[in-house]
Every structure is written in C-alpha cells, then in structure tokens.
Amino acid sequence: MIKKILIVDDSIVARMGLKKAIPKDMPYEFYEASDGASGVEQFKTVAPDVVFLDLTMPVMTGFQALDEIMKIDKNAAVIVVTADIQKKTMDRVLEAGALLVISKPPSQEEIRSSLEKAGKFKEGVMKR
Template identity: 45%
Template sequence: MAKKLQTVLIVDDSPISRKMLKSCFPKEREFQFHEAGDGLQALNLYRELKPDLVTLDLTMPVMDGFTALAEIRAFDPEAMVIVCTADVQDKSLQEVTDKGAFMILAKPPSKGSVLEALTRVEESA
C-alpha cells in the first residue's frame, strides 16, 4: 500500500522559490510544511522532525545541498529526498544520485511535475 506523505521540509535559500514550490503541492491534501534556508538548517530540522519528504536545492549558503543530502542520508539512510534545482549539469545530477537523492525535479517546478514526484515517492514507500 502506498504511503501518504504528510510532513514536507522545503529547503531553498530563496523564500520566493520555497513559496513557489509549496504552491505546486495539491491543495486538496493537507501537508504540514516546514522550511529551511540553508543545508545546516535543513539537517537540524530533519533530525528534529524526521519529515516524510525533503525537497532540496543545491546552491545555498552555510551548507550546500550536496553536503546536506549526504548528511541527511547518513543520519537516516531511508530519508526521501527530492533535489529541486536549476543545476542540470550531468556531473551535479550524477553526484546527487550517488549521494542518495530519490529523484531530481527541475526548477521551476510545476503542479504537474510535483504531483508526478509525489506519486512516485508514495508508490515507492
């Protein structure tokens, strides 16, 4: 049976990007959103909340998304992380895949791409 996601941690240094991504989630579902502006905040919030899903930007101050992904997965090897980035270089995509990202969502996100990602995550659980 597919797991229904409830708690989502959105990690991006841009408040506008976080708001835009949040607006792409289905309105009829009751998600509990938490936000972080850098990878270190994300890691601390992940440890505290253990959310069902993390969306993670790569280019951020303090701790970048590559490092945050590795740290989150080291803390919880089952962590469900979707990298949401405009960095679509093969090297970057391969690195986040190697570090355990479930999938990569290109920026800017759309309602359709977010719904597809949510469906894939829930079906994999």
C-alpha cells in the same frame, strides 16, 4: 503516506512556489529551512516524509545536506530541485541517495508526480 514535507531552499520565492504547487488534496504539514545546515537540523527534529532540497545554498550546500540526511536516514525520500542542470550534478545526487532530481523552475505537474513517487517509495512499492 506523505504527511510532513520539508522544503530547503535559500530563496523564499522558490519555497513559496513549491508550496503552492503541491496539491491541496491532503492536509500536509510544511516545514521550511533557508540553508543546508538548518535543513539538516529540521530533518532531525521533524523527521519529514519527504524533503525538497535545493543545491546552491549558503552555510551548507545541498550536496552536503544530502550526505548528512542520508547518514541520518538511509531511507529518506529527498527530491532535489536545482538550477544546476549539469549531467554530473544529477548523477552525483542520485548516487548520493536522492530519489529524484527536478530542474528549476519546476512545473506543478513535476511536483505532483514527484510527490506521488515519494509516496510509493515510502510505502515500499517503488525502489530508489
């Protein structure tokens, strides 16, 4: 079951939008970070059930943060939310361990369904 959600994005507007798009049917706990490095730090301390991760960020990019997160927990459920819609980007992050990739701006339906998939993945019902 998904309880703790970490949102890593340098845009406060993007973080707000993601939070609002998440269904209110569960008492989720939200954690936020505005760059890849603080996202990795939050991941270590909070141990979230799912991470929404942007790629183009200052200090540490989302690509680097994803690598770090996967080193910490190879079963981490990371959903990449990015404006970088190049096919190679999608292939790369999926290969690096991301569960899903969503292009920006995400719709509420995409967020809801990705959260559902992350829940199934964490329960072991769905594979990466």
